[in-house]
Amino acid sequence: MVGKGKFWSVLFITIMLILSGCSGSAVSNSKSNSSGEKDTIKIGVILSSTGTFAPLAESIKNGFNLYLEENDNKLGGKKVEIKFEDDEANPQVALRKYRQLVKNEKVDILVGPISSAVAYALRDEVEKDKIILIDANAAGNDLSWSKKSDYIYRLSFSNWQNGSSAGEYLAKNVGKTAVAIAPDYPAGKEVVSAFKEAFEAAGGKVVKEIYPKLGTNDFATYLTDVAQVKPELVFTFMAGSDGIRFVQQYNDFGLKGKIPLSGPMEFGDQLILEPTGEAAEGIISGILYSPWLENEENKKFVEAYQEKYGKLPNTFSVGGYDSAKVIDIAIKEAGSTNAEDLIKVLKGISFDSPRGPITIDPKTNNPIQNFYIAKNTKKDNQIVPEVLETVEKVTMPEKAPAN
Numbered sequence: 001m002v003g004k005g006k007f008w009s010v011l012f013i014t015i016m017l018i019l020s021g022c023s024g025s026a027v028s029n030s031k032s033n034s035s036g037e038k039d040t041i042k043i044g045v046i047l048s049s050t051g052t053f054a055p056l057a058e059s060i061k062n063g064f065n066l067y068l069e070e071n072d073n074k075l076g077g078k079k080v081e082i083k084f085e086d087d088e089a090n091p092q093v094a095l096r097k098y099r100q101l102v103k104n105e106k107v108d109i110l111v112g113p114i115s116s117a118v119a120y121a122l123r124d125e126v127e128k129d130k131i132i133l134i135d136a137n138a139a140g141n142d143l144s145w146s147k148k149s150d151y152i153y154r155l156s157f158s159n160w161q162n163g164s165s166a167g168e169y170l171a172k173n174v175g176k177t178a179v180a181i182a183p184d185y186p187a188g189k190e191v192v193s194a195f196k197e198a199f200e201a202a203g204g205k206v207v208k209e210i211y212p213k214l215g216t217n218d219f220a221t222y223l224t225d226v227a228q229v230k231p232e233l234v235f236t237f238m239a240g241s242d243g244i245r246f247v248q249q250y251n252d253f254g255l256k257g258k259i260p261l262s263g264p265m266e267f268g269d270q271l272i273l274e275p276t277g278e279a280a281e282g283i284i285s286g287i288l289y290s291p292w293l294e295n296e297e298n299k300k301f302v303e304a305y306q307e308k309y310g311k312l313p314n315t316f317s318v319g320g321y322d323s324a325k326v327i328d329i330a331i332k333e334a335g336s337t338n339a340e341d342l343i344k345v346l347k348g349i350s351f352d353s354p355r356g357p358i359t360i361d362p363k364t365n366n367p368i369q370n371f372y373i374a375k376n377t378k379k380d381n382q383i384v385p386e387v388l389e390t391v392e393k394v395t396m397p398e399k400a401p402a403n
Helices: 004-031 054-070 091-104 116-129 159-164 167-173 186-201 220-229 240-252 270-280 296-309 315-334 339-346
Strands: 040-047 078-086 109-111 132-135 152-154 177-181 205-210 233-236 261-263 284-287 350-353 356-361 366-379 382-394
Touching: 040 054, 040 091, 054 078, 054 240, 054 270, 054 296, 054 315, 078 091, 091 109, 091 116, 109 315, 116 132, 116 152, 116 186, 132 315, 132 339, 159 186, 159 366, 167 186, 167 284, 167 382, 177 186, 177 220, 186 205, 186 233, 205 220, 220 240, 240 270, 270 315, 270 366, 270 382, 284 382, 296 315, 315 339, 315 350
Parallel strands: 040 078, 040 109, 109 132, 132 152, 177 205, 177 233, 233 261, 261 284
Antiparallel strands: 284 366, 350 356, 356 366, 366 382
């Protein structure tokens, strides 16, 4: 026979094990359904909400929130908890915010950032932690080339796409010589490089490249250079508040109407058109989106955005909206929030966007999408990017072009 002391010891241990198992099940069920999948997902959004890129961050956030509102605050049928963080366009700040979201908040999916420098800083951490990052804006080419990751999927555009889309049209229809101006940081150099490649392949020649500091307030020195060179056109990439100042000063300097101004999608976007008004009239750009694009998705999106925010959406609003939409579709198709399951779905995923049809190219994790050559035209007392030509299915090269 078993001794009384030993009997009670065994009984006590057995009861504790049973209670421990029940307790574990209760905790698990509060977070997951019967299949082990979470009923609520956490999403961390890292954007540059202060500084030059603040207007972009606000638009991305607005678009993302609109999609959530339209879908009962659910993505993939699951309730969403969302946490927004400001990276200040600083890679070190971004890394700190990333760790807070991933290590402390235990988010399931990340969205953002705006700055490519921030995206490059986060890339290895995302890869190590095996967490999906939906890139709502950062356009650095290497995210699709040497720094491509199975955990990062771009929903915006690459600098290669943004710079190259209008190059051929400008060379054939506007002028053969160009001065290119962009901020002295990676995105500026990449956009100009892509424009130069496309422009010169079509018979044009970039006669001078100018790189002012990001955040420049006074462009007079650079505009003087343009006036002295006398190119047949100027191609300029400027984002956020820099773009607004440049367009206004180009007009004030007396170059508008003398030397045609052109640029990538930013110069046909509402973020620049609304504050610059008639100063932006006549600019030709390769746009990605316009509230005036004629498709059913865009009509519904513009109406909903105006009702919620009292203004027209812009390219970055659509970037936020589509980032939420692709998460929604991917979770539904994968039947899971697990990163490895989502990867299988995100590669090659297609959907209709307010900007047109989108497919994530599995070779680059970058969207295949339409660009539109547009000229800013005054209609009904506002400046509207009038579409002159559609460049269909603009696809980023699988590898960096040889220079």
